[in-house]
Amino acid sequence: MAELDDLARMRHSAAHVMAQAVQELYPGTRLGIGPAIEDGFYYDFAFPQPITPEDLPRIEQRMAEIVRARAPFVREVLSREEALALFGDKDEAFKVELIHDLPTGEEISIYRTGDQWLDLCRGPHVGDTGRVGPFRLLTIAGAYWRGDEHRPMLQRIYGTAFATRAELETHLKRLEEAQRRDHRRLGRELDLFSVAEQVGPGLILWHPKGARVRTIVEDYWRTVHDDAGYQLVYTPHVGRAELWRTSGHLDFYRDSMYAPMEIEGQEYYAKPMNCPFHIQIYRAHLRSYRDLPIRLGELGTVYRYERTGVLHGLLRVRGFTQDDSHLFCRPDQVEQEIVGVVNLTIRLLGAFGFNEFDAYISTRPEKFVGDAAMWEQATEVLKIAARQAGLRYQIEEGGGAFYGPKIDLKIRDALGRAWQCTTVQFDFNLPERFHLEYIGEDGQPHRPVMIHRALLGSMERFFGVLIEHYGGAFPVWLAPVQAVVLPIADRHAPYAEQVARQLRAAGLRAEVDARGERIGYKIREAQVQKVPYMLVVGDQEVAGGTVAVRLRSGENLGPRPVADVTTMMMAAARPMAAAALDK
RNA sequence: GCUGACGUAGCUCAAUGGUAGAGCAGGCGAUUCGUAAUCGCCAGGUUGGGGGUUCAAAUCCCCCCGUCAGCUCCA
Structure with a gap:
């Protein structure tokens, strides 16, 4: 752990060195923030003139000079007034804002690099610039000031740094390997899928070989689900406005839905989710407590509006097929059902070669429906399920949707990268809205608990992850041509x-x-x-x-x-x- | 959506205001061959789309579409 901290400290120092180099080379550049991140560091800048990737070598060169100079990092504590005056004089508006937002009582410190440069910084840093390890600047990208899309856009320079040249080389090799495995590239080279400009962005055309693989995945999925007591259904791609009004999607999810189409004076919407349809199937009969749990599953194709900038190959698309299911059960069945889902997930993903997972449990947000005790109990069940499956998990405080807590699983691929596919969510909202009931042992109506889950996530994303995991060399059972x-x-x-x-x-x-x-x-x-x-x-x-x-x-x-x-x-x-x- | 970069043949890329070209892939022909590329010929383009500047635009300017790196958001 200490080693990791050392690395992060060094990378943060590298960010300072980069900022110094940038300000020396491009006078008038204002500073945002510059932290260490998982594989390196970045710094956000407001340049007088935008820079381009061609500028990076120049900056690297200047950084190397600063490193060679071995200028000591010197910490200095200032009063709020001194700090405001200092950065106000330098016209560093972003830093001034940061200082204003520092809580009272917090020590305000700056770090000087030699006697030529300084930055507002909590630290810590390495002793001197000479201790910044081998580095490389990677990319330039836009980033909103403080991650807020209503604030100015800065230019972010990403870099990476390691303790040794060998580690840096290994990391750069890994980046190259990731490029070689890029599913968009392999998708074309192996003739698996394409996206046609004429069809529209984020809409996938599955070529025969990709479709072959998908069919195998789906067939296997069906077998496993039959075996696990699921009943598979098919539902339409569109539904009337009234359905989406009842479900609440028109209130809470409209931004992600496509504009309605009018048929015989009635508005119909392409479905962004399958739940309302499965609910209708549940409601088609009067249900007895003896019937529960009812597990309805579907490879359901949904359409969601996604902003153009977020689309990415198969991993983020506008039309996709979820391996969706909704479990309707009695409160006393919740635990066994959640445990069952988690076990099923591990079994299913394991068959595709994924055996490493990170679990994230999201708890009650500020705005929520249902009562707090119910949330508490459900969250506890998620933890129990994770523990019994031997999953380590993190808690995302307040990260749940307004309608219920959830557990997400990220799978680790061959390169150690994490991908989110699986999600299991409680839904305290829809059973209310649709007045779902079952008749209990007491002859009275009761409200069932509803659990929403997708294990592979979507066929598109899962296929993308599969391609990258195997670098296109699918295991024999999945290979389109064996x-x-x-x-x-x-x-x-x-x-x-x-x-x-x-x-x-x-x-x-x-x-x-x-x-x-x-x-x-x-x-x-x-x-x-x-x-x-x-x-x-x-x-x-x-x-x-x-x-x-x-x-x-x-x-x-x-x-x-x-x-x-x-x-x-x-x-x-x-x-x-x-x-x-x-x- | 935002910032920046980019868009030339199916793919990878040349052509920096003056006749759009190569390799691979494709078609045809020859070759019948022992473990990662046989040879020859042919075809392939309204340079993403539209508008403008110019005697002349792939090249300069504007708008739109799309792609890429991120940000924000998510299966």
Whole structure:
């Protein structure tokens, strides 16, 4: 832990060095704030003239000079008046605002770097600029002053710094690797999906290979949900205004909804959520306490307006399919249901190779519906469920939606990056609004508890995460093409077809590349497409009834009987076995 | 939405006010080949869209659309 603090301190000092370099190079630049962050640091500036990425090398160079100068960081405590005068004279309006907002009694300190530069700062810092480790400036981006979109936009420079050159290099390599795995790039290269300008931003076109993977994911999802006692349903994509008025979406969610369409004088809205429809299914019958819990599940496609600037490949889109479910249960069933959902999540995500999770429990916000005791109890249940599943969790105080507390799971991918997919939320609002009831043992109507949950989150986002997690090299059970049979010469094509037929008969996805190209060319293509098995057939294989097996790892297993290869592939194509066998 | 950068062939990129070009991919032909790119030919563009400046615009200016890095917001 001490090491981490040291690193953060050094990065914060690096931010100061950068700010000094910037102010020396671009006089008149005003300072925002400049903290250390997870992998480095940033500083926000108001430049007289906007700078561009071409300016970064210059700034880096000047930073290097400052580092070489080994100027000591010297702390100095000022009175509020002195501080205001000092930064007022320097025309540092943002700093002045910060000083004004410092609580009374808080010590106000500045740090001087040598005798040429100073900044308002709580510290701490390294001893002198020479202790700032190897750094690199990465990107420039806009950032609102104090994160408020109504305040001025500053230019933020992101940088990274490490204790050693080797660690810096490793980190830069990791950034490159992340670029190589970018699902938008792989989506194009592997022909998985696209977004067409003519269709519209944030609207995904699933190409045959992407759709293949999605179908496998969905089929598996259905199997697991059948098994877990869910009843799967289908509901429409639009619903009348009255539905959304009752649900409260028109009051609370309108900004995320598309404009209504008018049909026969009635307004209809594209659905941003599936819940009101599932509720209607619940309401289609009078429900007995004996019927509960009722778990309605759907791969439900929703449309939400998202500001253009937030759209990002598959990870943030405007039309997406949630693996949505709503659980209606009695208060005494809540705990087992939540525990069941968390366990189901871990089982489902585990099958796709995700075994590391961070859980976040969001508690009651200032504005809420229902009574506080109910919130308290529900939040407690979430904690119990997290604990029994062995999940470490953090509490997000006041982070819940107005209608109920929730637990979100972030999965860690192969590069250690966290992605939010799973969300499990209590809903104390909709059962009230729709007057949901069940008849209890006492013959009286009671209000059921409703739990909203999406485990993969959305098919789009989950697919994006899958692509990046595996770098496009899907485990055998998910690979759109599991094997490609490669005839050496035209005369081997009929045999190749025969092999492919055998594999397909065993339920495997096999293709033949019978083009008049050399074997090296076809291997390369299959390799680039990350096909798990390349089965080469030439004179020897035809004669022996074998195929020469090459794995995408580059490993050459040599000739094997077709039946053996089929068995081997079938074993590797089982969901649970996937992660272990496919290396 | 905001700030900045960007938009040229399916993809990756040239062409800095003077005739839009290459590699890969695609089509055709030749080659029949043993584990990551065989050779040749052909085709491919209203330079994101619209307007303006100019004798002349991919290039300069304005508006719109889209993409990227972030901010804000989220599955």
